[in-house]
Amino acid sequence: MDEAIMLSWSLRPEALAALLITGLLYLRGWVILRRVHPARFGLAQAGWFCTGLVTVWLAIASPLDAFASLSLSSHMMQHLLLTMVAPIMLLSGRPWLPLLRGLPRKVAREGVAPILAWPAFQRFSHRLSSPVCGWIAFVGVTFTWHIPAFYDAALGNQRLHELEHASFLLGALWFWWPIVQPWPARAHWPRWAMIPYLLLASLANSAVAAMLAFGERPFYATYRAADGVLGMNALEDQVAAGALMWVGSSLFFFTSAAVVAWQFLAPQNLRRPSGEPARLRQKKPAVRQSTRWEWNGRWMGPTRRLAQLLMFALAAWIVWDGFTGPEQAPLNLAGILPWTHWRGFAVLALLIAGNLFCMTCPFTFARDLTRKFWQPKWTWPAWLRTKWLALGLVVIYLVSYELFALWNWPLATAWIIVGYFVAIIVIDGLFKGASFCKFICPIGQFHFTQSMVSPLEVQVRKTSTCVTCTTQDCLKGNAQQRGCELELFLPAKRGNQDCTFCLDCVQACPHDNAVVAPADPSRVLVQDPPRSSVGRWQDRLDWVALVALFVFGAFVNAIAMVGPMVAWLEGAPWREWTLLLGGLLVAPALIIGGLRGFGAARPMVAGLIPIGFAMWLAHFTFHLLTAWGTPAVALAGEQAAWQPPGWIVDSLIPMELTLLAGGVMMSWWFLWRIGGRTGVSRWPWLLLTALLYLLGVWIFLQPMEMRGTLL
Amino acid sequence: MKLLHLTLLLLLALSDWAHADGGVVLLRASDGEITATLFASPSPLRAGPADFSVLLTDAEDQPLLDREVAVRLREPAEPGESLVPACCRIEAPPSDQRLTAQLGVGGNGLLYEARTRLPKSGEWSLEIRWTDGGDGPGGQVAGVFEVGGPSPPLAAYWPWFLLPVGGAGFLALNAAARAHRKPAA
Numbered sequence: 001m002d003e004a005i006m007l008s009w010s011l012r013p014e015a016l017a018a019l020l021i022t023g024l025l026y027l028r029g030w031v032i033l034r035r036v037h038p039a040r041f042g043l044a045q046a047g048w049f050c051t052g053l054v055t056v057w058l059a060i061a062s063p064l065d066a067f068a069s070l071s072l073s074s075h076m077m078q079h080l081l082l083t084m085v086a087p088i089m090l091l092s093g094r095p096w097l098p099l100l101r102g103l104p105r106k107v108a109r110e111g112v113a114p115i116l117a118w119p120a121f122q123r124f125s126h127r128l129s130s131p132v133c134g135w136i137a138f139v140g141v142t143f144t145w146h147i148p149a150f151y152d153a154a155l156g157n158q159r160l161h162e163l164e165h166a167s168f169l170l171g172a173l174w175f176w177w178p179i180v181q182p183w184p185a186r187a188h189w190p191r192w193a194m195i196p197y198l199l200l201a202s203l204a205n206s207a208v209a210a211m212l213a214f215g216e217r218p219f220y221a222t223y224r225a226a227d228g229v230l231g232m233n234a235l236e237d238q239v240a241a242g243a244l245m246w247v248g249s250s251l252f253f254f255t256s257a258a259v260v261a262w263q264f265l266a267p268q269n270l271r272r273p274s275g276e277p278a279r280l281r282q283k284k285p286a287v288r289q290s291t292r293w294e295w296n297g298r299w300m301g302p303t304r305r306l307a308q309l310l311m312f313a314l315a316a317w318i319v320w321d322g323f324t325g326p327e328q329a330p331l332n333l334a335g336i337l338p339w340t341h342w343r344g345f346a347v348l349a350l351l352i353a354g355n356l357f358c359m360t361c362p363f364t365f366a367r368d369l370t371r372k373f374w375q376p377k378w379t380w381p382a383w384l385r386t387k388w389l390a391l392g393l394v395v396i397y398l399v400s401y402e403l404f405a406l407w408n409w410p411l412a413t414a415w416i417i418v419g420y421f422v423a424i425i426v427i428d429g430l431f432k433g434a435s436f437c438k439f440i441c442p443i444g445q446f447h448f449t450q451s452m453v454s455p456l457e458v459q460v461r462k463t464s465t466c467v468t469c470t471t472q473d474c475l476k477g478n479a480q481q482r483g484c485e486l487e488l489f490l491p492a493k494r495g496n497q498d499c500t501f502c503l504d505c506v507q508a509c510p511h512d513n514a515v516v517a518p519a520d521p522s523r524v525l526v527q528d529p530p531r532s533s534v535g536r537w538q539d540r541l542d543w544v545a546l547v548a549l550f551v552f553g554a555f556v557n558a559i560a561m562v563g564p565m566v567a568w569l570e571g572a573p574w575r576e577w578t579l580l581l582g583g584l585l586v587a588p589a590l591i592i593g594g595l596r597g598f599g600a601a602r603p604m605v606a607g608l609i610p611i612g613f614a615m616w617l618a619h620f621t622f623h624l625l626t627a628w629g630t631p632a633v634a635l636a637g638e639q640a641a642w643q644p645p646g647w648i649v650d651s652l653i654p655m656e657l658t659l660l661a662g663g664v665m666m667s668w669w670f671l672w673r674i675g676g677r678t679g680v681s682r683w684p685w686l687l688l689t690a691l692l693y694l695l696g697v698w699i700f701l702q703p704m705e706m707r708g709t710l711l
Numbered sequence: 712m713k714l715l716h717l718t719l720l721l722l723l724a725l726s727d728w729a730h731a732d733g734g735v736v737l738l739r740a741s742d743g744e745i746t747a748t749l750f751a752s753p754s755p756l757r758a759g760p761a762d763f764s765v766l767l768t769d770a771e772d773q774p775l776l777d778r779e780v781a782v783r784l785r786e787p788a789e790p791g792e793s794l795v796p797a798c799c800r801i802e803a804p805p806s807d808q809r810l811t812a813q814l815g816v817g818g819n820g821l822l823y824e825a826r827t828r829l830p831k832s833g834e835w836s837l838e839i840r841w842t843d844g845g846d847g848p849g850g851q852v853a854g855v856f857e858v859g860g861p862s863p864p865l866a867a868y869w870p871w872f873l874l875p876v877g878g879a880g881f882l883a884l885n886a887a888a889r890a891h892r893k894p895a896a
Contacts, residue, residue, distance in 0.1 A: 003820075004776055010818030066819040069735060069750070111885060118888035156735050156754030159870060225736035229748050230821075231772030646826060650760055657871035665878030672882055676889075693875060701864045 008066035015060050015162075019053050026050075026095060029102030040183060041098065049093025055086040060165060069155050071232060072212075072223050076241040082165055083138075083172040084252040090173065091180035106522060110673075130188045131178045131197050138175035139204045141167050146208050148219050155222040175201065179256055194260045202253035206246055213242025294461060294515040297503045304503065308365035315362045315417055321634075322414025331637065334410035336630050338417070344624025347450070347617045354454040354519070355447045358500035363424045364437065370425050380435040387445065387542040391549060394442040398553050399580050402560050434485035437500055444500070449550050450613045451496035452606070453666065457519035458490070458499060458506065465513040466491035474505035474514055481508040490514055492532035495524030497543075525606040526673040537603040541592065544605045548588035551605075551612030555695055556583035558619045562702035601680045607671035611689050614663020615696055618656040622704070625652060656700040664693040734762060738837070742850035744770040747839050750822065751856070758792060758832045758861040764822035765812050765839055778841040780812040780823040787833030792860035832860045 026049050034041045059065070059081035068075040100108060100116075115121050127133070145151060145164050154164040179194055181187060189197075211219075218224045218234040227234035314337070322334030329335025342357075349356035358364075406412055427436045437444045460466055474490040477483030484490070484505050486498045493499070496519065506514040523529070528537045537544060556579060559565050569576050591605065626649075629642040667689045675682030734752025741747070750764040763782050767775040786806040812823035829835065835858050842849035865872065 004774065004815070005820060007815065008818055008820040063820075111881070114888040114892065115884050118891055120891065121884070121888060156752075158752065222735045226748075228772075229736070229739070229766065230768060230774065646760075646828070653868060654871055657868060658874065661871060661874035661878070664875050665882075668878060668882050672886060697872075 005063050005067070008063040010061050010066060012061045012065075016057070019057055022099070023050060023053050025102035026093065026098045027102070029098030029100065032101050033098055041094065045093045045098075047093075048089050049095055049098075052086050052089030052091075052093060055081055055089060056169065059086065068161075069222055070226050070229060072218075072220065072234075072237050072241040073244055076244050078165075079168055080244065080248045082168045083142075084249060086169065087172040087176045088180060088252075088256075091176055091182045094182045096182060097184070106520065110522075111669075129174075129177060129185070131193070134174040134177055135197060135201060137171045138201060141171035142205060142208055146212075148221070151219075152221045155220070179260065191260060191264045195257050195264075198253045198257040198260070202250055205249045205253070209242045209246035209249070211242070213239050213246060215239075215242070294517045296512065296515050297506050300503045301507050304359060305365075307360040308362060311360050311362040312365045315421075319414045319417050322410040322417070325410060325634075327410065329408045329410055330627075330630055331634050332410035333631065333634050334413040334417075335408065336627065336634055338413055339407040340623045340627045340630065343620045346447070347613075347620045348624075350447065350450050350454050350613070351617060352455070354456040354496060354516075355451040355499060355501045358437070358444055358447050359502060361437075361500070363420050363441075364434070364500075364502075366421050367424045367428045367436070370429055374429055376428060376430055376432045378431050380431045380433070380439060384439060387439070387540075387546045390440055390442055390445045391542065391546050393440065394445060394546070394549060394553070395584055397442050398557060398584055401557070402576065402580060433487065434500070438486050438498060445546055446550060448496065448498055449547055449609065450616065451499070451501075452524060453521045453610050453613055454496055455519055456516055457496050458501065458503065458514060459493065459517050459519075460490050461513045461515050461517075463491060465511050469511060469513075471510065473508040473510055477504075477508055478510070483508050487533040489532040492530070494529050494531045495519065495521070497524070497531060497534045522670065522673065525603075525609065525670050526677060528603045528606070528674075528677075537606055541602070544602045545588060545592050547605050547609060547612075548591050549584060550616075551608045551692075552583050552587045554612045554615035554619065555692060555699070556580065558615060558699050559583075559695070561705040562699050563704070564702055566705065601678070603674050603678055604671060604680055604682075604685050607667055607674050607685060608689065608692075610666035610670065611660070611663040611692050611696075614659045614666075615692075617663075618659040618696070618700070621659070622652055622656060625655075653700055657697065660693060660696045660700070664689055734764065737763075737856055738839075738852070738854040740852035740854065742852055743848075745775065745841070745850050747841070747850075747852045749837070749839060749854075755859055756829065756856065757859045758829050759867070760826065761829050761858075762817065762824065762826050763810070763812065763837075764817060764819065764824045765841075766822055767841060774821045775841075776814060776821070777843065778823070779844050780839065780841045782810045782812050782825050783838040783840070784808040784810070784827065784829070785836045785838075786831055787835055787858075789833060791832035793831050829858050832858050834858075 027046065030041050030046050030049075059078045064074050064078045064081075068078055100112065103112065145154065145168070150164075154160045177185065178188060179198065215235075215238055218227065218238050220238075223234045223237060226232070318334045318337055321332050325332040325334065346357040400406060404412060406416070423440070424436045427440065428434065471478070472489065473481070473483060475483045475487070482504055485502075486500060488498060488505075490505050490509075503516075506516070508514075524531070530536050534540070534543070560569065560576075560579065565579075569579065626644045627642075628644065628648075633642050668686060671682055671685045671689065674680070675685070734750040735754040736748060737751040737756075738749040739746065746768045748766040748768070750766070752762040752764075765780050765782065767778055767780070769775055784807075808827055810825035810827055812825040814820070814823050817824035834855055836853065836855050838851060838853045840849060840851040861867075
């Protein structure tokens with residue numbers, strides 16, 4: 001039994017993620033600050049903070065939590081760790097500056113810094129950090145949660161239970177702040193005043209503890225119901241919990257009061273209110289070192305070819321199954337892999353890294369193979385060097401997808417893949433460069449657009465190296481390696497637009513100056529700089545139209561598969577046309593039409609990319625998760641069956657809502673910044689994204705078709 | 712850093728099925744010397760995902776950790792409000808559900824746990840059976856419990872709706888701070 005109890009640990013993924021990210025942010029900031037102030041941010045501080053995080057983890061995931069609904073004393077021990085032990089440790093780590101410094105530079109500088117520098121906010125936070133507020137918060141939280149109705153409600157509802165623990169921890173951090181005074185906090189009150197502060201809190205805490213310890217009956221219904229389980233007596237358990245609260249808390253209050261008294265009375269400490277040794281002020285700042293992550297993908301050449309070969313073989317298999325396999329889509333690889341798995345993995349790759357689909361594209365593999373025997377002679381016509389042709393093909397694709405239920409038609413899917421191979425071989429067999437990718441491929445345009453918010457991009461390591469470069473191999477190529485076929489000159493490339501992530505430029509650069517490094521989407525979306533071979537948003541109506549189409553297309557594509565909409569669409573043929581034409585043409589045209597002649601407003605469309613991407617991401621990830629195991633069914637035949645496990649089903653809506661919320665928040669941020677730069681009114685755009693968010697929420701809360709499955 | 716953000720998002724999304732304690736006591740009954748205590752979560756139970764955990768104890772109140780436990784749920788004779796499975800056209804759970812409860816899967820090493828979906832509100836009947844895995848004597852207890860109607864989406868997913876609200880608040884604060892920033896000298 002003892003072993004079983006000791007092994008009663010729970011996963012708590014959300015808490016684990018929050019603690020891990022907090023710890024990593026702290027350590028990142030601590031490493032940077034330690035270079036400047038090694039004594040203020042010593043190993044002890046990092047140790048205290050990390051131990052504090054581990055203590056929080058012990059409180060919420062150890063056997064203490066597993067038995068919290070069975071034993072009040074176990075629950076009380078949890079609360080003691082959260083209110084007494086963890087906060088003191090966390091604050092001893094001087095967390096404020098390391099956490100701020102650990103944030104991504106852009107977030108810290110543009111998001112948080114303006115707020116912290118705002119005098120009104122400083123006044124507000126100064127008042128809030130006063131001991132009176134901390135005392136009220138701590139005592140208020142303690143009293144409120146021990147009211148039986150609230151306590152029992154928290155035990156019966158996991159979310160409320162988490163809220164209870166979060167409020168205990170936050171209230172305690174607030175309370176202990178003036179006691180620990182983590183640098184650079186300044187004291188509101190004289191140090192001696194902390195002694196009555198602690199003793200009064202101890203008094204209030206003791207009142208609750210005494211109520212539990214001297215109660216004549218168990219106060220909480222949950223523990224009354226568990227009376228006798230495992231031989232425990234609910235009243236005895238309550239008395240033990242009260243004693244634990246009383247003794248445990250008092251120990252911390254009185255020890256802290258003694259330490260404060262000692263600090264107050266020690267003469268050397270009286271001269272140093274912040275508790276900092278004087279020698280620290282003499283430290284010279286160290287030279288800041290770059291912490292940017294970079295990857296030189298020179299070895300990617302053969303790896304990319306291998307990946308393309310695998311994708312080519314997979315495409316051939318899909319085509320074969322499409323032509324010869326069963327007509328029932330969930331039993332045919334052509335009905336599953338392209339529409340469910342490939343799209344899901346492609347959007348996840350866009351979120352995690354970048355345009356990995358174009359990098360491993362099987363169509364360009366076939367094109368390159370053909371070019372071993374046949375070299376193109378012509379240049380793509382100047383009047384077609386826009387995105388309009390590709391935009392038309394995207395509309396045709398999205399309309400055909402719904403009208404002909406392409407996901408449910410393996411034969412048509414096989415023909416589309418064959419048509420793709422033929423098209424790229426013919427077009428790129430006639431015209432130089434990657435004309436098909438840049439001006440025609442609808443899939444490529446999707447990836448070019450969505451990858452504008454991806455975290456990685458190909459860029460130069462040092463611009464000074466490019467200034468002295470005379471050969472421009474990254475663009476023009478050399479005897480061993482071709483240059484960029486998409487005509488992107490790396491020093492002038494900004495963001496991922498038109499970049500297939502082929503890394504040809506990385507291979508071609510003789511100075512080893514082209515790398516994969518973290519992208520900065522706001523540089524492209526907000527500032528709208530001139531970009532090599534792309535130009536600026538305000539000069540590119542075709543790009544703006546393409547983006548608008550993909551944003552509205554995300555919602556049209558998703559709404560057409562929810563129960564109520566499917567029922568409505570089946571009522572009359574004109575309804576489907578209304579949805580498709582209205583969503584794919586009229587809505588984007590209204591946005592774009594309103595912008596004609598107002599070039600400055602066009603960059604605002606870029607701010608819609610995150611919410612559009614979030615919708616595609618949530619939608620395709622939904623299909624990927626619900627049809628994850630279907631290839632096995634397709635290979636095994638009708639006798640096999642696959643249903644998504646319960647935990648996947650339960651996670652779908654939270655996952656979709658989280659992604660959509662992330663998308664709308666990013667859109668708001670970008671729109672706000674773009675509006676500030678261009679002077680365009682932001683409110684219509686913010687309202688539009690809010691409406692799109694609500695539409696997305698409505699879609700996710702409807703019963704959806706689980707395409708790619710037999711359900 | 713973005714990978715961290717992604718991890719956070721995914722873990723947040725997964726948090727809906729993460730749970731630790733077994734819930735609150737729903738039923739306590741004995742068969743011979745063995746007492747079965749059934750914990751259920753959420754409390755009160757509603758149509759939708761539900762978690763049933765069983766604690767088996769002997770006459771000395773020592774937990775029995777080597778049994779095979781099954782939970783049988785039968786839907787009400789007069790079912791109330793049905794759960795519309797948002798998101799998926801998954802097969803509705805059968806009206807007679809036979810679940811295998813496994814030791815420790817919910818985090819508590821003393822509890823046999825089974826998860827399911829309750830498709831309808833009303834008065835459900837429940838049966839817990841256990842055996843020692845061999846030919847030895849088993850036991851069973853039975854009872855009924857009330858299941859309420861499904862939670863409305865706003866109540867079920869409220870933490871996720873707070874995300875954009877918080878984001879809007881942060882944006883508003885940032886905008887206000889920038890608007891009051893003193894022009895550079």
